[in-house]
Amino acid sequence: MTTKTELGMDVKDLKVHYDTPDGVVKAVDGVSFSLRQGERLALVGESGSGKSTLAMALMRLTRPPGRIANGQVFVGGTDVLDLDDEEMRLHRLNELSLIPQGAMNSLNPVMKVKNQLLDGLYDHQVSKSDKLSKEEEVEIVASLLKAVDLAPQVAEMYPHELSGGMKQRVAIAIATSMEPKVIIADEPTSALDVVVQRNVMQTLGRLQEGLHASIILIGHDMGLVAQFSDHVGVMYAGRLVEIGPVKTVFKSPKHPYTRLLIKSLPTLTRKKEFIGIPGLPATLLDLPEGCAFCLRIDKENTNLIPWVKAGEDHYIQDCKNCADYGK
Amino acid sequence: MASILEAKSVTKVFGGGFLSREEENVAVNNISMKLDKKAPKIIAVAGESGSGKTTLARLLLGIAKPTEGSVEYDGKDVSTFTRLERREFRREVQPIFQDPYGSYNPFYKVDHVLFTPINNFNMVESREEAVDMVEKALEVVGLVPAETLGRLPHQLSGGQRQRVMVARALLLKPKVILADEPVSAVDASLRATILDAVSRLNKDLGIAIVYVTHDLTTAYQISDEIMILYKGNLVEAGSVETVIKKPKHPYTQLLIDSIPEADPNKKWGNLDMSKTQEKILTAPAIGWR
Numbered sequence: 001m002t003t004k005t006e007l008g009m010d011v012k013d014l015k016v017h018y019d020t021p022d023g024v025v026k027a028v029d030g031v032s033f034s035l036r037q038g039e040r041l042a043l044v045g046e047s048g049s050g051k052s053t054l055a056m057a058l059m060r061l062t063r064p065p066g067r068i069a070n071g072q073v074f075v076g077g078t079d080v081l082d083l084d085d086e087e088m089r090l091h092r093l094n095e096l097s098l099i100p101q102g103a104m105n106s107l108n109p110v111m112k113v114k115n116q117l118l119d120g121l122y123d124h125q126v127s128k129s130d131k132l133s134k135e136e137e138v139e140i141v142a143s144l145l146k147a148v149d150l151a152p153q154v155a156e157m158y159p160h161e162l163s164g165g166m167k168q169r170v171a172i173a174i175a176t177s178m179e180p181k182v183i184i185a186d187e188p189t190s191a192l193d194v195v196v197q198r199n200v201m202q203t204l205g206r207l208q209e210g211l212h213a214s215i216i217l218i219g220h221d222m223g224l225v226a227q228f229s230d231h232v233g234v235m236y237a238g239r240l241v242e243i244g245p246v247k248t249v250f251k252s253p254k255h256p257y258t259r260l261l262i263k264s265l266p267t268l269t270r271k272k273e274f275i276g277i278p279g280l281p282a283t284l285l286d287l288p289e290g291c292a293f294c295l296r297i298d299k300e301n302t303n304l305i306p307w308v309k310a311g312e313d314h315y316i317q318d319c320k321n322c323a324d325y326g327k
Numbered sequence: 328m329a330s331i332l333e334a335k336s337v338t339k340v341f342g343g344g345f346l347s348r349e350e351e352n353v354a355v356n357n358i359s360m361k362l363d364k365k366a367p368k369i370i371a372v373a374g375e376s377g378s379g380k381t382t383l384a385r386l387l388l389g390i391a392k393p394t395e396g397s398v399e400y401d402g403k404d405v406s407t408f409t410r411l412e413r414r415e416f417r418r419e420v421q422p423i424f425q426d427p428y429g430s431y432n433p434f435y436k437v438d439h440v441l442f443t444p445i446n447n448f449n450m451v452e453s454r455e456e457a458v459d460m461v462e463k464a465l466e467v468v469g470l471v472p473a474e475t476l477g478r479l480p481h482q483l484s485g486g487q488r489q490r491v492m493v494a495r496a497l498l499l500k501p502k503v504i505l506a507d508e509p510v511s512a513v514d515a516s517l518r519a520t521i522l523d524a525v526s527r528l529n530k531d532l533g534i535a536i537v538y539v540t541h542d543l544t545t546a547y548q549i550s551d552e553i554m555i556l557y558k559g560n561l562v563e564a565g566s567v568e569t570v571i572k573k574p575k576h577p578y579t580q581l582l583i584d585s586i587p588e589a590d591p592n593k594k595w596g597n598l599d600m601s602k603t604q605e606k607i608l609t610a611p612a613i614g615w616r
Contacts, residue, residue, distance in 0.1 A: 046514050046517075047484075047485070047514050164376075193375040193376055193541055194375075194541070194543070194582060194585040194586055194587070195375065195581060195582065195585045196375075197585070197587070198585040198587070198595055202595070220514055221587065222589045223544075223586065223587030223588055223589040224587045225589075226587065226588065226589045226590055226591045227587040227588070227591075227594055227595050228587075246591045247591045247592065250589070250590065250591050262589070264518075264519045265589045266518070266519070266522075266544045266545050266547070266548040267544065267588070267589065268543070268544055268547055268571060268583070268586065268588065277517070
C-alpha cells in the first residue's frame with residue numbers, strides 16, 4: 001500500500017462551486033484521486049466537464065464567484081487547501097506549478113525572457129535575502145533554457161520574437177524552474193502543430209522524468225493522452241467517471257462515456273462511420289444526485305452512484321442503468 | 328477532365344516590392360490543383376502554420392489575387408469576371424471559416440446569418456419559402472430549428488455555431504465549399520458530427536469540397552484526395568489512401584509520424600529534428616499520384 005509520502009498528490013472529495021444568480025453551479029462535484037510521485041496522469045473530458053476548474057483549484061487559483069466548497073489536496077504530506085495565502089504562494093512554483101492554457105499568451109510581452117524566468121525564481125524563493133550575482137543569473141537562465149532545448153540567446157529576446165513552440169517551452173521552463181513535485185499542464189499544446197507538439201511534449205516529459213515530478217495533463221486530445229500518460233481519468237459533468245492505467249482504459253473502457261469518447265476519435269487505421277457523442281454536455285446548474293450520464297442518453301438513475309474498483313488500479317462510477325451503453 | 332474550380336500554377340508573394348520595407352514572403356509557390364466538375368470530390372489541403380494553405384484557399388475563393396498564374400471557375404479566369412459573373416461565383420463557391428465566433432455579429436440572432444444570403448441573392452419569393460429553406464438546411468446538419476433559431480450566438484455552443492455555418496454554406500446550393508479548419512476550434516468529441524455533416528454535403532448533394540486543415544487524421548477520414556503543403560510548396564499529393572499510408576516525401580513522413588495515435592501501444596518514436604530538417608529541404612516534391 002502506498003504511504004502518503006510516496007504520493008505526489010492526494011485529492012479527496014474536491015468540490016468547486018460557482019455562486020451565480022441562477023443558482024449554484026457545481027463545476028467540480030466531489031473529485032478524488034491519487035497521483036504517485038513520478039506518475040503522468042491525464043484528465044480528459046469535454047468543454048464544461050470541470051477539468052480546467054479542477055486545475056485552478058489544485059493551485060488554489062480559483063477566483064470568485066468560484067469557491068472551493070469542500071475537500072483536501074495533499075502535496076508532499078501537506079493539505080494545500082489548509083495553508084494561509086503566503087504559505088500557499090511559496091508552495092506555488094516550488095512544490096506545485098501550472099502551465100496554463102494558452103501559456104504562450106501568458107508571457108509578459110514587455111519583458112525579456114530572462115527576466116521572466118528570474119522573476120519567478122525571485123518571487124517564490126523561500127529566503128528573500130538570496131539575491132543572485134549577475135554571473136549566477138546568467139548561468140541559471142542558460143541552464144533553464146538548455147533544459148527545454150532553447151539556445152542561450154533566447155534569454156535576451158521578447159515573447160513576440162519567438163515562435164509558438166518556443167513560447168511554450170519558455171512557459172515550461174518557468175513552470176519547472178524551481179523543481180516542483182507536481183506540474184499541472186492545462187492543454188499545453190492546443191495551439192501548436194503536430195510536429196511542434198511532439199517536440200514540446202517530449203521536452204516536457206524529459207524534464208519531468210529528470211525531476212521525478214508528477215504531471216497532471218489536462219486536455220481532450222485522446223491521442224496525446226495515449227502517447228504521453230501512464231494513467232487517465234475521465235471527467236463528465238464535474239465528476240470523475242473512470243480512472244485507470246492508460247492501456248487498460250483504452251483497451252477496455254468500463255464507463256459508457258469513456259467508451260463513446262474513444263469511439264468518436266478518428267483514426268488513421270481505417271476509415272469508418274463518424275460516431276459522435278449524442279446529446280449535449282450536461283448543464284452544471286441542475287446536476288442530479290444520481291447519474292449525470294444517464295440524462296445524456298435519456299435515462300434516469302437518481303441513486304447515489306458508487307465508486308467501484310473495476311480492475312487493477314482501475315476505478316469507475318458504476319451505474320447499472322447505463323453501464324452497457326455503446327458496447 | 329473538366330474542372331469546376333482550378334488553380335493554374337498560382338504563386339502569391341507578399342511584401343518585397345520596390346518601395347516595401349517588408350521582406351519578400353512567397354506564401355504560395357507555383358501550385359496547381361483542380362476540382363472535377365462531373366465527379367465532385369473532397370480534397371484536403373494539409374500543412375502546418377505558414378504552409379500557405381489558407382492563402383491558397385483565399386486565392387481559390389477569389390478574395391486574393393495571384394502574383395503569377397490564375398484561378399479558373401468553370402473554365403473562365405476569375406480575374407476577368409463581369410460583375411454578374413462575380414456574383415454567381417460568390418454564390419456558387421462558399422466558405423466556412425475556422426472561428427465559430429468570428430463569423431457572427433454578436434448583436435444579431437443567428438437567424439441573421441441564415442436569412443441574409445437568401446435575401447441578398449433573391450433566392451425566394453416569400454418569407455415562408457425562406458423559413459422552409461432555413462429549417463431544411465438546419466436539419467441537414469443535425470440541428471433542431473426550434474432550438475437554434477431565435478438564439479444569439481453566445482447562447483449556442485461552439486459546435487452548434489459551426490454547424491449553423493455549414494447550414495448557411497449549403498443554403499445557397501453552391502457547387503464548391505471551401506472549409507478552412509472547420510473543426511479545430513471545437514471539442515474533439517464533437518468534431519465527428521460536424522465532419523459527418525460536411526461529408527454528407529459531398530456524398531448526398533454532390534458539392535465539391537476543399538478541406539483546409541493541419542489535422543491529418545480528420546483529413547484521412549473525410550477526404551478522397553490530399554495535398555501536403557510545406558512553406559508554400561506542394562510537396563506531395565494524391566489519393567488519401569496512398570499519401571497517408573505510403574508517404575514518400577520526408578515532410579509527409581514526419582507529419583504522419585508525429586500524429587499522436589490514440590493507441591497507448593503505439594508510441595511516438597524519438598525525433599532528431601536537425602537530420603529531418605535537412606532531408607525535408609533537399610527532397611524533391613512528389614507530384615500527384
